[in-house]
Amino acid sequence: MTSTTVLLADDHAMVRAGLAGLIDATDDLSVVAQAADGAEALAAVDRAAPDVVLMDLSMPGMDGVAATAAITAAHPHVRVVVLTSFSDQARVGAAVAAGAIGYQLKDAEPDQLLAAVRAAAAGHAPLDPRVASSLLPGTTTRSAVAMSPREVQVLRLVAQGRANKQIARTLGITERTVKAHLGSVFRRIGVSDRTSAAMWARDHLD
Known part of the structure; x- marks a missing residue:
């Protein structure tokens, strides 16, 4: 069986140790x-080429959002x-926009976290149910945050x-x-062709 490889990025050594024990x-x-900050994570991806990165957001130096953007730009796979x-909407939205x-969430059950890693490796978008609710638009205006991360990409x-x-x-x-x-995506934003979708993206995506 081919193993899915994982990189852990978190500034707390105890958290990384616990995650490593669970995954291994x-x-x-x-x-x-493993990496203790965003810059280390980016370098580790260059070196180890993992399938999945588990990324903390709050880290010294390069934070998780900046690291995510750099990693997904340099290593789209x-x-x-x-x-x-x-789980606030601003942080969720920033992370999704970064790629x-x-x-x-860190208080997720171990089985849920392992399932999320497997889902991500398969190309799916594993969102904690508590986070998914924050991505739903609060008004009737069309919003990119109603899409899955993959749809945004x-x-x-x-x-x-x-x-x-x-x-x-x-x-x-x-x-x-x-x-x-x-x-x-077409159904979510109310268009029927690529040109209209591209125009919508230029108006609504940063």
């Missing part, structure tokens, strides 16, 4: 690197799952003029999956 006790997941104590595919690439094949290659997913995400 499984048959299909393994920790290949690496899936970043935020693991933090914060995080998932968002989990696809929409950004559409806005850059990328074709489905290019998007699939960039994100490490199939063209069929890209088309499914686009269909969902």
Whole structure:
């Protein structure tokens, strides 16, 4: 069985040790690197090329949001799952905008966290239910934060003029999956074609 490799980024050594023990006790997941801040995490991704990064947000120096943005820009196939104590909409939105595919809270059950890592490795967007509620728009205005992290990534690439094949290659997913995400995005923002979606993205995404 091929093991999914994981990088742990957290400034607390005890947290990293606990997560490493949990992950390494499984048959299909393994920790290949650890980092105490965002800069270390970015360097560790360059060196270890993990499948998934579990990223804390509050760290000295380069924080988790900046590190997530740098990692997803340089390594689009690496899936970043935020693991933090914060569930407010501003932090969730910033992490998703930076490219995080998932968002989990540190008080999650161990099985939920392991499932989130596996889901992220498979290209899904594992969101803690308590976090998902904060992503729902509070008004009837159309809002990008109502989308999953992966849908936002696809929409950004559409806005850059990328074709489905290019998007699939960039994100490490199939063209069929890209088309499914686009269909969902079109329904969410109320458009029926790529040009309209790209125009919407330029107006609503930072």
